Amino acid sequence: ADGNAAWEGLAEPLLREGTIILDGLDEVPETEDLRKKLLDAIEELAAQLGAQARLIVSSRPYVFEAEHAQGLAGFGVLRLQGMDDGQMEAFIRHWYELTASHDRRNPEASQQDAHILYREIEGRDYLQEPARSPMILTLLVALHLRNIRLPESRAKLYEAAIDLMLDHWTQRAQREDGDYPLEEYEQRALKSLEGNQRKTLLANLALAAHREKTLLISRRQILALFSEHLPDDCNATNLLDFVRYRSGLLKAGEGGDFEFYHRSFQAYLAARALTDVDDWQDEINRLLEEDMDWWQEVYFLLIGAQIQGGSRATAVHLMKRYVSPCPEDEKPYPQEKWSFLALAARALIEQQAALKGYREVPYLELMRDVLAHLLRIVQKEYAFPVAQRAEAGRLLGELGDPRPGVGVWDGLPGIDWVEIPAGEFTMGSNDDDPNADDDEKPAHKVRIEKSFSMARYPVTNAQFASFVQAGGYEEERYWSSSQASLAWWRGELADLSLPDDSPELKRKYEAWLADEITRREPWFWRERAWNLANHPVVGVSWYEALAFCSWLSERYAEQ
Numbered sequence: 001a002d003g004n005a006a007w008e009g010l011a012e013p014l015l016r017e018g019t020i021i022l023d024g025l026d027e028v029p030e031t032e033d034l035r036k037k038l039l040d041a042i043e044e045l046a047a048q049l050g051a052q053a054r055l056i057v058s059s060r061p062y063v064f065e066a067e068h069a070q071g072l073a074g075f076g077v078l079r080l081q082g083m084d085d086g087q088m089e090a091f092i093r094h095w096y097e098l099t100a101s102h103d104r105r106n107p108e109a110s111q112q113d114a115h116i117l118y119r120e121i122e123g124r125d126y127l128q129e130p131a132r133s134p135m136i137l138t139l140l141v142a143l144h145l146r147n148i149r150l151p152e153s154r155a156k157l158y159e160a161a162i163d164l165m166l167d168h169w170t171q172r173a174q175r176e177d178g179d180y181p182l183e184e185y186e187q188r189a190l191k192s193l194e195g196n197q198r199k200t201l202l203a204n205l206a207l208a209a210h211r212e213k214t215l216l217i218s219r220r221q222i223l224a225l226f227s228e229h230l231p232d233d234c235n236a237t238n239l240l241d242f243v244r245y246r247s248g249l250l251k252a253g254e255g256g257d258f259e260f261y262h263r264s265f266q267a268y269l270a271a272r273a274l275t276d277v278d279d280w281q282d283e284i285n286r287l288l289e290e291d292m293d294w295w296q297e298v299y300f301l302l303i304g305a306q307i308q309g310g311s312r313a314t315a316v317h318l319m320k321r322y323v324s325p326c327p328e329d330e331k332p333y334p335q336e337k338w339s340f341l342a343l344a345a346r347a348l349i350e351q352q353a354a355l356k357g358y359r360e361v362p363y364l365e366l367m368r369d370v371l372a373h374l375l376r377i378v379q380k381e382y383a384f385p386v387a388q389r390a391e392a393g394r395l396l397g398e399l400g401d402p403r404p405g406v407g408v409w410d411g412l413p414g415i416d417w418v419e420i421p422a423g424e425f426t427m428g429s430n431d432d433d434p435n436a437d438d439d440e441k442p443a444h445k446v447r448i449e450k451s452f453s454m455a456r457y458p459v460t461n462a463q464f465a466s467f468v469q470a471g472g473y474e475e476e477r478y479w480s481s482s483q484a485s486l487a488w489w490r491g492e493l494a495d496l497s498l499p500d501d502s503p504e505l506k507r508k509y510e511a512w513l514a515d516e517i518t519r520r521e522p523w524f525w526r527e528r529a530w531n532l533a534n535h536p537v538v539g540v541s542w543y544e545a546l547a548f549c550s551w552l553s554e555r556y557a558e559q
Contacts, residue, residue: 015053025059026252027245035063039070046074062254082132089118091134095141117144122528126154126300126350130262139164152353155304158268165248165261166198172246186239189229199269201225202249206260206269213294215266216257222250264297271301281318292339303347307354315351316363319344325365326372333373333382342391345370349398371402378403397532405456406463406534411470412555413463416456422448458536459548464522467548473520478547478554485543489519519544 014020022042028035046055057072061079064071083091093114100110121127121140130136139161144150146164151157173182173190182190202225205217222243223236230236244252253259260266274280284302287295299318306315322340333341348355348370355363376382377392384392393401401407405416428443429436472478479489509523523539524530530538540548 015049019054019056020049021056021058023058025057026063036070039072043073046072060252062252082129083134083137084132085122088121088131088137091137092118092141095138099145113144117141117150120144120150124150124154126264130264133262136262153304153308154350155268155271155301155308158265158301159308162199162249162265162268169247169249172248173242182238182242183234185229185231185234186236186242189226189239190242192226192229198225200273203269203273206266207273210266210270210294210298213291215259215263216253216255217250217259218257222258267297268301271298271305274298274302275305281314281321284318285321288340288343292343296343299343300347300350303351304354307351312355312358313360313362316355316360316366319347320362320366323366323369323373326369326376330376330381333376333384335382335384335388338384338388341370341373342395345374345395345399349395352399367399371396371399374399375403393534394532397534401534403457403534406460408462408466411466413459413466413552415463417453418456419451419453420448421451424448460533461531461535461537462533464537464540464548467551468521470551472547472551475551478550479543481546481550485546488541488543489547491519 010018025035025038028038042055042057046053049055055075057075064077093111096110096114097107099105100107117140121131127140131140140150142164143157143160147160151160170191173187205221205225208221209215209217219240222240223230226236226239230239243250244258249261249265250258251261260269274284277283284295284299288299303315303318306312306318322337322344324337344366348367373382374392374396377384377389378396380389396403403416404414407414424445424447426443427446429440430443431441433441473489476486476489479485522537522541522544525539
């Protein structure tokens with residue numbers, strides 16, 4: 001009766017200007033058809049409220065994706081997207097504001113810590129996708145608050161994260177919770193497993209699931225973890241609900257099954273369990289050959305775990321077995337082995353910081369051969385497709401591209417100048433070229449009377465960075481080639497030549513320029529996707545190119 005009275009008072013304003021949110025449909029168990037009954041009740045409510053009602057039901061997708069799953073008639077479907085970079089940064093900043101207030105920490109120092117965490121996440125490719133989840137980002141904040149820095153090793157990071165979640169598991173099992181009441185035997189079962197024992201059992205579950213190429217773990221397998229402490233005739237629903245909704249490490253999966261909160265946790269635990277298998281190095285090799293995409297994450301975490309555990313020689317051996325010595329001649333590299341070469345190169349990149357200063361011969365040979373093979377691919381000495389050559393170039397950029405002409409020497413761009421002789425060349429395109437504009441036709445001969453020099457490669461990010469670091473954006477003389485250049489540098493003139501062919505990009509560029517009082521770096525300068533050291537610099541206006549040339553000419557004249 002009280003509920004009906006409350007609804008009568010709320011119904012009219014809710015329908016006029018409110019929104020009804022029914023959260024956590026996936027947390028309703030399927031037992032005794034409870035979820036089906038609730039779905040039926042929601043459909044009945046929607047029909048009663050009519051088309052003017054704003055009714056939102058939230059759930060994990062598996063509720064509606066499973067075979068024979070019931071939908072909600074008349075409801076549209078929106079999928080929650082991961083946070084973008086700005087939202088991630090704001091999320092971290094707000095967390096630190098709250099903790100600073102609660103723990104009476106210095107607000108400025110706390111915001112500096114927040115900035116450090118965001119940059120650490122930004123600098124780790126393997127965190128780019130997981131960290132867009134609020135739950136995973138909260139976990140990273142908690143780890144960072146404990147240590148002020150995230151562990152350098154990916155394996156160590158996952159180890160610390162899982163330890164933290166198991167700590168929370170234990171703490172929650174010890175607390176009374178009205179939503180998840182636990183019987184005494186269930187509390188004993190949840191608390192009975194010591195940290196390492198519990199982790200080992202979970203690792204075995206993860207490896208078994210990974211071998212089956214599934215992310216799902218059955219309720220039977222979960223109950224087996226606690227079987228010694230559960231009565232034969234017990235109803236373990238409360239315990240399973242606790243693991244599903246309160247453990248932090250496992251969550252509800254399809255059809256009443258479980259899964260690890262993120263696939264990377266399963267991969268790490270599977271890697272941990274794999275090292276207990278006889279001949280585990282041969283086993284990971286067999287698994288990679290069977291399905292590279294599915295097992296490569298486990299491989300990377302195996303490498304990290306070996307280095308973290310002090311077995312750097314084993315880690316180097318795991319990488320070295322996929323990299324043949326680079327021959328002195330130009331013997332073709334087997335293209336079918338490319339995926340293993342790239343795998344070893346990515347593992348090397350990930351472990352560069354951990355292996356810094358390691359000078360054992362096998363490691364030096366590994367680095368030498370990886371670089372030599374990648375260079376031959378990039379320089380077309382091996383007949384690889386363009387997509388693989390581009391990826392080889394990106395890997396070189398991460399490892400340290402040794403080619404003359406793409407880096408910096410003694411603080412100056414190491415330009416590899418190539419002399420272009422005088423003579424004729426063909427300019428423009430043929431009339432039948434569908435990709436050429438009218439002002440690019442027809443193809444015609446042009447004669448160059450004098451020879452000149454041109455850089456072998458476009459100016460790279462590393463080379464343009466030397467201009468930025470030398471204070472090129474602070475010195476007015478580099479921007480004085482014209483009034484327009486000087487005005488742009490002062491923030492007075494928008495150069496819109498870059499996005500002429502894209503109205504949408506031009507609109508965004510104009511908006512960006514409107515917010516920039518001074519211009520002190522190229523557009524996209526902080527976008528990781530465009531800023532490997534050996535990538536051509538992008539987002540540079542005509543005026544920035546002129547200023548760079550003015551600075552470089554001045555430096556050349558000084559030599």
